[in-house]
Amino acid sequence: MSTDTAARRDRLVQGAVTSPLEVTEDLDVRPGPALLAAHLPDLAAHRRRHGMPAVLDVDGLAALVSAAGMRGRGGAGFPFARKLAAAAAGGRRPVVVVNASEGEPASAKDAALVATAPHLVLDGAAVAARALGAREVHVVLPGDRPRTRALLAAAVAERVATEPRGGLLDGSRLRWQTHIAEPRFVAGQAQAVLELMAGRPNLxxxxxQPEAMAGHRGRPTLLSNAETWAHVGLLACEGLPATLLRGTAEEPGTTLVTVVAPGVRTAVHEVEHGAALRDLLPAHVLGGSVLLGGFHGTWLTADAAADAVLSAARLRAAGTPIGAGVVIAPGPRACLLGLTERITxxxxxxxxxxxxxxxxxxxxxxDAVAGLRRGQPDAAERVARLCGxxxxxxxxAHPDGTARLVASLLRAAPGEIAAHARGRCEASVRGAA
Amino acid sequence: MSRLRVDWPACRAHGICHELLPDVVRLDEWGYPIVTGEVEEADRADARAAVKACPRLALRLE
Known part of the structure; x- marks a missing residue:
């Protein structure tokens, strides 16, 4: 080990720097068309509205999620059907994991979902477990959201007590197990979750190999974000046609979006794919840049934010992926360099x-981003080199995501970077005007 | 064609992979490897030697 690295490791006391945006469970959850259509915290209310989910084999489930164009909602946006196929082809009995750890402080969509419709999440996992022949469903609870943790743990306990077959009609039995993630940013990463499940540090x-091929105890492991499971549960409960009526022909269905803006409560919206981003923003932040995809996301210029459409495919193609659906809108007076410095x-x-x-x-x-904010002449070059x-x-992918954020600042804010280099912050000048 | 993969938590920047395979492995400013491309057929023997020589067993040839 180089002495430099040894010193850094010794100094590394995680948690010394607080997040520029704090975790909050005081949320403004807006009613939505599907997942957030009704407040259904208990199983009886959930069953009255949604009934029992369809019992599907793996081909039936694959056909359903393919036709719905389902992609993972944890950030990477991987096609769910491909993950399902990999887990089914593993040759050993698979394991199903619900990841509700939501390690990003700015994100609140899984918390909103758990507070509104936890049994849709659990139905999705139960349906996939049945299709794959899995006998274990592991539910990973957030470490730094006590209310969410209690609600989801209660939903699991209620299901175990009242539906001994795990919410399925065909006699298969599921064992549900909960785990509590560490309250840190990388704790929800798939391999870190598998470490937690194995009783090792949650890192x-x-x-x-991908966990879908060799995950928990070497078994194929279908690990997905809580929202992904809720969409699977909804598909199994209400069928494909209802989903196809929402969103666009190319991208059916809905997505959850967390909107963080100064001076207002964090809001969680469920929108149909194809909705305009600006329609979700409070008036006082319109005309400003937007950080799309959270701390590992990308900055959109004010113009790009005004035109952005919430389509995962279009945003991915534009190089500004929606990630886990976090929208941070600091408003037109904010200094993007200062905020990026704090996030980095x-x-x-x-x-x-x-x-x-x-x-x-x-x-x-x-350090390099701090130099950029202070207007150091060689900082932009150093930032670009480190990002590469x-x-x-x-x-x-923590370094990848951090580099993505900072590289997007170079692309979206060249004028402000140049202004800082001249010793002026354009944001504050604009703000004063 | 094959590819070198690094077990990043295991790597401690000894740099022997760079010594043995300078065309495929560069080092960053802290001495950690940057795998710049695929391992050509002609370099396979050197790549296997690098995998064996890594004191942290942090390299794989796939």
Whole structure:
């Protein structure tokens, strides 16, 4: 180990830098067309509205999720049918995991979902477990959201008590197990979740194979975000036609979006794919840049934010993926460099401290972004070089996501970066005007 | 064609992979490897040697 790295590791006390946006469970949850259509916290109310989910074999479930164009909602947007097929082809009995850890402080959509319709989430997992022949469903609860943790744990307990077959009619039996994630940014990463389930520290490790092929105890493991499971549950309960009526022909259905703006409560919206981003923003932040996809996301210029459509496919194609649906709208007076500096410092502090490029590269990147904000002449070059150096060199995608955020600042705010280099902050000038 | 993969939590920047395979592995400013491309057929023997020589057993050839 180089002495530099050893010193950094020794100094690394995670949690020293607080998040620029705090976790909150005081949410403004807006009623939506499907997942958030009704407040159904208990199983009886859920069954009255949705009935029992269809009992599907793996081909039936694959056909259903393919026809609905289902992609994962945890951030990566991977096609759910491909993950399902990989887990089914593993040759051993698979394991199903509901990831409700929501490690990103700015995100609140899983918390809103759990407070509104927890049994849709659990139905989705039960349906997939039945289709795959899985006997275990693991539910990962958030470490830093006590109310959400209690609600989801209560929903699991209620289901175990009142529906001994796990919410299925065909006699299969499921064992439900809950785990509590560590309250840190990378705790929800798939390999970190598998470590937690194995009783080891809840931190990312190297995966030589995707978890769908070899995950928990080496078994094929279908691990998905809570919202993904809720969409599966909804499809199994109400069938494909209802989903196809929502959204667009290319991208049916709905998606959950967390909107964070200054001076207002964090809001969670369920929107049909194809909705305009600006329709979700409070009036006082219109005309400003927007950070789309959360702390690992990308900055949109004010013009791009005004035109953006909430289509995962279109946003991915534009190089500004929607991630887990977090929209941070600081408003036209905010200094993007200052906010990015604070987020990057927080993300550097949240490193698990295990991979050299992350342990060294993230603090270096945070320093370089601070230099950019202070107007140091060579900072932009240093930032760009570090952003190119970080991706693909860690056990998890934390360095990749941090580099994505900072690289997007260089693209979206060249005028403000130039203004800082001249010793002026355009945001505050505009704000004063 | 094959590819070198690094077990990042295991790597401690000894840099032996770069010594043995300078065309495929560069080092960053902290001494950690940057795998720049695929391993050509002609370099396979050197790549296997690098995998064996890594004191942290942090390299795989796939």
């Amino acid at each position: 990312p490790v190297t995966a030589w 410092a927080y993300l550097a502090d949240q490193s698990a401290g295990r991979c050299g490029p992350c342990v060294n590269g993230l603090p270096a990147l945070a 150096l970080l991706p693909g060199r860690g056990a998890c």
